[in-house]
Structures are given as structure tokens and as C-alpha cells.
Amino acid sequence: MGRLLEVRDLRTYFKTDDGLVKAVDGVSFYIDEQEIVGVVGESGCGKSVTQLSVMQLIANPGKIVGGEVIFEGEDILKYKQHGEEMRAIRGGKIAMIFQEPMTSLNPVLTLNQQLSESLMLHLKMNKEDARKRAIELLGLVGIPSPETRIDDYPHQFSGGMRQRVMIAMGLSCNPKILIADEPTTALDVTTQAQLLELMTEMVERFKSSLVIVTHNLGVVARYAKRIYIMYAGKIVEEGTCKEIFKRPRHPYTIGLLNSVPRLDVEGERLVPIEGLPPNLTNMPDQCAFLPRCPYKTEKCRTSPMPELRDVTGEGHKIRCYVDIAEVDNVTAK
Numbered sequence: 182m183g184r185l186l187e188v189r190d191l192r193t194y195f196k197t198d199d200g201l202v203k204a205v206d207g208v209s210f211y212i213d214e215q216e217i218v219g220v221v222g223e224s225g226c227g228k229s230v231t232q233l234s235v236m237q238l239i240a241n242p243g244k245i246v247g248g249e250v251i252f253e254g255e256d257i258l259k260y261k262q263h264g265e266e267m268r269a270i271r272g273g274k275i276a277m278i279f280q281e282p283m284t285s286l287n288p289v290l291t292l293n294q295q296l297s298e299s300l301m302l303h304l305k306m307n308k309e310d311a312r313k314r315a316i317e318l319l320g321l322v323g324i325p326s327p328e329t330r331i332d333d334y335p336h337q338f339s340g341g342m343r344q345r346v347m348i349a350m351g352l353s354c355n356p357k358i359l360i361a362d363e364p365t366t367a368l369d370v371t372t373q374a375q376l377l378e379l380m381t382e383m384v385e386r387f388k389s390s391l392v393i394v395t396h397n398l399g400v401v402a403r404y405a406k407r408i409y410i411m412y413a414g415k416i417v418e419e420g421t422c423k424e425i426f427k428r429p430r431h432p433y434t435i436g437l438l439n440s441v442p443r444l445d446v447e448g449e450r451l452v453p454i455e456g457l458p459p460n461l462t463n464m465p466d467q468c469a470f471l472p473r474c475p476y477k478t479e480k481c482r483t484s485p486m487p488e489l490r491d492v493t494g495e496g497h498k499i500r501c502y503v504d505i506a507e508v509d510n511v512t513a514k
């Protein structure tokens with residue numbers, strides 16, 4: 182499968198009264214056609230800002246200050262934020278499902294009005310065809326009686342059902358990429374699992390790629406082919422899901438693995454990572470994880486932020502001087 186999206190050295194900063202927040206600071210990643218990729222990290226590490234930057238959905242006081250977003254061979258960061266080309270990409274070729282459905286579903290419009298609008302805009306459908314397609318989409322994502330529910334308003338649905346509607350909206354224009362930004366945090370574990378299951382089924386059917394953005398590494402275990410771990414605006418580990426679960430190599434990844442529940446492991450003991458992520462306005466020169474790292478060495482204390490390096494020669498990369506896999510007795514659960 183070919184390369185669909187490649188983000189290179191993306192930097193997005195926010196000018197605040199407390200200083201410059203380097204929310205995304207030199208992030209590079211790629212997505213292949215029909216691939217499922219996970220982006221994982223604690224709250225505030227820059228996951229959403231990264232994805233929003235890809236869509237050029239960054240508003241004041243934020244600014245994309247550097248990098249490239251190559252999509253189908255073009256650097257789409259060169260497109261004007263509110264121009265025709267970007268509008269065709271947003272919701273058309275790249276669709277995003279947001280954290281909180283009530284912020285992205287319009288409460289005063291029925292599902293038909295919202296779904297049809299997007300189908301008419303991006304796929305140039307007429308009103309009747311759009312309605313037919315909208316009903317079909319609601320059926321596909323498991324909304325019962327879609328032919329009547331389509332004229333209901335978002336608040337007439339439960340949280341889980343609203344998420345299903347969001348998935349239908351996201352997929353309505355046959356996007357090449359569906360970005361699901363933490364679509365599941367406010368929901369119980371069973372609903373969460375069902376929705377992920379549904380999303381992966383749907384992207385397979387639509388031949389789209391899927392980016393699952395979450396703070397729960399356990400959530401992506403079953404679905405993602407590759408994973409990017411973010412910390413303080415940077416990627417600190419990347420590799421295939423298999424490699425990362427078998428042999429995590431960044432101390433932060435180990436911490437994440439031990440601190441989040443997995444959908445496929447029962448009765449496990451959870452150990453939170455001690456301490457807090459750094460203040461992004463006042464970043465130290467050294468590794469950002471240093472103060473929380475149980476494996477730090479003298480070199481870590483005296484050296485600048487490590488570069489991402491490929492430790493296996495096969496794309497398993499870490500931003501760390503210590504390769505945990507080489508430290509005794511470290512294994513993932």
C-alpha cells in the first residue's frame with residue numbers, strides 16, 4: 182500500500198501570556214493507504230494539535246510555524262487556511278471525529294440536515310440522493326430505524342449513539358483518512374470497545390486509513406498496525422504495535438503500558454506514572470521525560486534532548502539515550 186500522508190517536522194506554537202507554548206515541536210509521521218495508526222500520550226502532549234494542524238484547523242493564538250504535510254503528493258500546508266483546496270480536504274478527503282460529539286454536531290439541525298449538507302457539498306449529490314445515502318450510512322453504523330431517526334436532533338440520541346452518528350458523518354464523503362480524536366473517553370469500556378470495533382470495520386469497508394488518537398495505549402493494542410507515542414510535543418517512540426507491546430524501549434512507553442487498562446487483559450494491576458508532564462512554555466534543554474524517568478543516567482542529565490533514533494534498523498525509533506530493552510529484566514506486561 183502506498184504512502185498517503187506524510188508529516189515532516191511539524192511545529193505548532195501558541196503565543197500565551199505565560200510565554201510560547203510549543204505544543205507540537207518537530208513531529209514527523211506517516212500513514213499508508215488503508216492503514217490503522219495509533220497516536221498515544223497523556224493529556225496535553227500535543228496529540229490533538231498535531232491532527233488539527235494537518236487539517237489547518239489551528240486558530241489564534243496558535244500558529245503552524247514550520248513543517249510540511251504531504252497528502253497525495255502535495256504539501257497541503259501551502260494551501261490557504263480558508264481556501265477552496267483546504268475546504269475540499271476537510272471533511273472530504275480527510276475527516277475528523279472530535280473528542281466531544283456535542284461540540285461537532287450542530288444541536289439545532291437534524292441528522293439529515295447535517296449529513297445531507299456534507300454529501301451535497303463534497304459529493305455534489307442532490308437532496309434526495311443525499312437523504313437516501315444518509316439513511317444508509319446511519320444504518321451501517323448501527324442506528325436502529327434510520328429512516329425515522331434521521332429527522333431527529335442530536336440531543337435525542339444517547340452518548341454512544343451520538344458517537345455512531347459522528348462515525349457516519351466522518352465517513353459520509355468516503356474520506357481517504359479518518360482521524361478519530363479520543364472518541365471514546367467519556368464512555369464506558371464496553372461502548373468504547375464496540376465503537377472502535379465499528380470504526381475499524383467501517384474503514385475497512387470504505388478502504389480508508391484510520392488514525393486513533395488516545396491517551397490509552399491499551400485501546401490501540403488490538404487495532405493499530407503502528408503506534409506513535411508522544412510526550413511534551415514530540416514523538417518519543419514509534420514502531421509497529423507488535424514491537425511496541427513486545428518490547429517497549431522508551432521509559433515513558435513502559436510507564437504508559439503499566440498505567441492504562443487494556444481491553445484485552447483482565448484483572449491487571451495499574452501503576453500510574455509518577456510526576457507530571459513538563460510545562461511546555463519552559464522546556465529544559467535535556468530530555469523532557471528526565472524528571473519522571475526511573476532509568477535516567479548521568480548522560481541523560483548532562484546531554485541535550487536526544488534525537489529520535491532507529492534502534493532496530495527497521496523503524497522502531499526512540500528519543501532516548503538508554504535503550505530499555507537492553508536494561509535487565511524489563512518486559513512489558
Ligand SMILES: Nc1ncnc2c1ncn2[C@@H]1O[C@H](COP(=O)(O)OP(=O)(O)OP(=O)(O)O)[C@@H](O)[C@H]1O
Nearest residue numbers: 195202204223224225226227228229230231396461
Ligand atoms: N488555544 C490554545 N492556547 C494555548 N495553548 C494551547 C491551546 N490549545 C492547545 N494548547 C496547548 O497545547 C498543548 C497540546 O494540547 P493538545 O490539545 O494537543 O493535547 P492533547 O494531547 O490532545 O491532550 P488531551 O489528551 O487532553 O486531548 C497543551 O499543553 C495545551 O495547553
Ligand SMILES: [Mg+2]
Nearest residue numbers: 228229230363
Ligand atoms: Mg486532545
